[in-house]
Amino acid sequence: MTVIRQHAEQQFAEELALLAAADDRPRPPGWKLSPQAVVTYLLGDGGKVSPKYVGPRRLMEVAVATLATDRALLLLGVPGTAKTWVSEHLAAAISGNSTLLVQGTAGTAEEAIRYGWNYARLLAEGPSEAALVPSPVMRAMQTGAVARFEELTRVPSDVQDTLITILSEKTLPVPELGSEVQAAKGFNIIATANDRDRGVNELSSALRRRFNTVVLPVPGSADEEVDIVARRVAQLGRSLELPEVPPAMEEIRRVVTVFRELRTGLTEDGRTKLKSPTGTLSTAEAISVVTNGWALAAHFGDGVLRPSDVAAGIVGAVVKDPATDPVIWREYLETVVRERDGWLPFYRAARDV
Known part of the structure; x- marks a missing residue:
């Protein structure tokens, strides 16, 4: 089947493989490429690696450096400044998987961030590992990958704050099973937000402190x-x-x-x-x-x-x-x-x- 739009790691697989083969710089735990190679992937090399983002190099360096630490990344900007595009390519270059995505809306519930249940199995067997349905964030924690959270400020404030424990403690409690998921090395979150659209919910100060914010500007010229x-x-x-x-x-x-x-x-x-x-x-x-x-x-x-x-x-x-x-x-x-x-x-x- 021919799909309309491939994921970034599929569409640019050759470029990612080329960079990985030539990449001799230190890589953070769980990363497919070094931070330097990730920036090259985003901005291009003038040859075989095409630019994915046209803008200040320093912004991309700050974004990538943030993800190499224990801080999450918030890409902020008016609509149309390539926030989603950059987050997808960052996840593809770092984890080789850009699909661990939570789409924020006014109806996003905590289960979309934490976990849900297969109710047929839950009723038949009670709470169990088999009945648990992991969210994209939980899967990213388990595999040491980057999760993406689109339009974070569209999500109700009380649901946003579900991320606080995940970002500060790097754990996700599962009280129904008396257990928890601890994040593997390489786990992080890239969130996007803008303050121009209707339906915006401000981030709490506690949650905002757990993000490094990079503001993506409109093109300068x-x-x-x-x-x-x-x-x-x-x-x-x-x-x-x-x-x-x-x-x-x-x-x-x-x-x-x-x-x-x-x-x-x-x-x-x-x-x-x-x-x-x-x-x-x-x-x-x-x-x-x-x-x-x-x-x-x-x-x-x-x-x-x-x-x-x-x-x-x-x-x-x-x-x-x-x-x-x-x-x-x-x-x-x-x-x-x-x-x-x-x-x-x-x-x-x-x-x-």
Whole structure:
């Protein structure tokens, strides 16, 4: 069976094997690669190892160094700053397994962090090892691997604090069996969180103290963001087996420019202040807009990515609040886009959406 999306350790297995074979630096207990090799895997080597993250090297060094200690790692940032992407690749490079994942939601219960029960066996046999269903965190503790916790701040505060004993004592009590699980060397947790979405629950001070926090910033420059979008769109196009479309850096730069200007509330030349819409207009959304435009151009167009292919996606990303965002978008179209050299086709396509 051909899957839509492989896990990082599968998709980049050759790169991980190449790094492991050449890695002669000390490795922390339970790690597949040394900290130096993990950073190289994330940032690329300019040759056979492709970059997974485009940004400050020091941030990745701090993140990897944190995981080499007994401190957990919290990746913090606005939506679309590659928190999930970085956590997956960190787990893949360190443990060779990025699938030990807890997805945080308002409905996440303690059992998702600790353990649950096979109720059929529980009723038939009573509490036993065979009836216990380990959580991804428990499995990571047992195998000395890295567990991932997505959107930690979406989880109710009392459930968040289930992690305190795990992170401080490195044990998980199982009182029903009169036993406990002690973490094997190599165990750690990478959590992600943002403070922009609705439904955010602040971490308690006791839990926050048990994390080292690394803030992932939005791309610092337009060129950097264009590079990120182009790379990810190319990867997604290959994995989705979209028909080939000639490189369209002009349209990618257009999407990035629109997103950056509306996100910052200022035009690229710094001369005109703008109102920002309610959406986040993240790099991840820009990637989605361009990928969708690629599909439109390949399946319903002439095979060339054009302004009309990305216009609808941009409007959909910008206009989230039907009361305020359409006004902001129309004002941007009329005062900025309409007057910009070479943007008339995009202006007409966006106006007609």
